[in-house]
Amino acid sequence: AQTVTQSQPEMSVQEAETVTLSCTYDTSESDYYLFWYKQPPSRQMILVIRQEAYKQQNATENRFSVNFQKAAKSFSLKISDSQLGDAAMYFCAYRSPAGGTSYGKLTFGQGTILTVHP
Amino acid sequence: DADVTQTPRNRITKTGKRIMLECSQTKGHDRMYWYRQDPGLGLRLIYYSFDVKDINKGEISDGYSVSRQAQAKFSLSLESAIPNQTALYFCATSEQPPGTHGYTFGSGTRLTVV
Numbered sequence: 001a002q003t004v005t006q007s008q009p010e011m012s013v014q015e016a017e018t019v020t021l022s023c024t025y026d027t028s029e030s031d032y033y034l035f036w037y038k039q040p041p042s043r044q045m046i047l048v049i050r051q052e053a054y055k056q057q058n059a060t061e062n063r064f065s066v067n068f069q070k071a072a073k074s075f076s077l078k079i080s081d082s083q084l085g086d087a088a089m090y091f092c093a094y095r096s097p098a099g100g101t102s103y104g105k106l107t108f109g110q111g112t113i114l115t116v117h118p
Numbered sequence: 119d120a121d122v123t124q125t126p127r128n129r130i131t132k133t134g135k136r137i138m139l140e141c142s143q144t145k146g147h148d149r150m151y152w153y154r155q156d157p158g159l160g161l162r163l164i165y166y167s168f169d170v171k172d173i174n175k176g177e178i179s180d181g182y183s184v185s186r187q188a189q190a191k192f193s194l195s196l197e198s199a200i201p202n203q204t205a206l207y208f209c210a211t212s213e214q215p216p217g218t219h220g221y222t223f224g225s226g227t228r229l230t231v232v
Contacts, residue, residue, distance in 0.1 A: 009158070035220045045208065045223035091160060095220070104149060104168075104212060105176075106221060108160040 002027045004094050006109035013082045014117050020067075021077045021112050023092030031097040034068070034075045035106070039089040048090070051075065079114075087116045121145050124209050124224035131199050131231055139194045139227050141209030149213070150192040151221070152176075152184060155206040164207075167192055199231045 003026045013019035036048040051059045051068050059066050067076045079086055092109040122143045131137050148169050153161040163176030165184040173186055181203060183195045196203055206228050210221040
C-alpha cells in the first residue's frame with residue numbers, strides 16, 4: 001500500500017519570505033499523481049498544485065511550486081512571497097494510476113500547519 | 119450552491135446513538151468518498167463508491183456503514199457512535215476516471231461523540 005509522510009507537523013514563515021514543506025511517499029508504481037491541498041480554518045480543502053509523475057518538469061502555480069524528485073520519492077512544496085492568507089494546514093496526497101484496487105483513491109499525509117508571521 | 123454539500127456542518131451526539139452524515143453533489147461525478155480527519159493522522163478513507171451499485175471499504179471502515187441512494191447522494195452512518203469516532207468527516211467526489219483534477223471536497227462535518 002502507498003504511504004505518504006509529512007515529517008513537519010508545524011512550520012512558520014515571515015510574511016514575504018519563502019518556505020518549503022516536505023513530503024515523501026512510498027510506492028512501487030511508476031505512474032501516479034501527487035497533490036498539495038490547503039485547508040484554512042474554514043475547513044475547506046483547496047487544491048493548490050498537482051504533479052503527474054511522468055512529467056519531469058516541476059509544476060508551478062503562481063507563488064506555489066514543487067520540487068519533485070521521483071527517484072527519491074520526494075514532493076516538496078515551496079511557497080514564495082508568503083502572505084498572511086497562506087496560513088493553513090497543508091496536506092500532501094498521492095493518487096494511484098489507472099487500474100488495480102487502489103485506482104483513483106487519494107492517500108494523504110499527516111499534514112503540516114503553516115503559520116505566517118506579519 | 120456548493121458543488122459538494124455536507125450536512126450537518128457540526129453535530130454533537132451521545133455514545134451509543136445512531137447518526138447519519140449526508141452528502142450530495144452537483145458535479146455529476148460517479149465516484150464518491152468518505153474520509154475522516156484526525157490531528158496528526160491526516161485524512162483516512164472510510165468508504166468509497168464508484169457508482170450506485172459499487173461500494174467498497176476503505177482502510178478504516180469498522181463501525182461505519184454507507185448508502186449510495188443515487189448518483190448524487192452518499193451517506194455515512196455510525197450505527198452506535200463511540201467517542202473515538204469524534205473527528206472531522208469529509209465527503210469528496212471525483213470524475214470517472216479521476217483525471218488530473220484530484221477531488222472536489224465538501225466543507226466537512228465536525229462530529230463530537232460524548
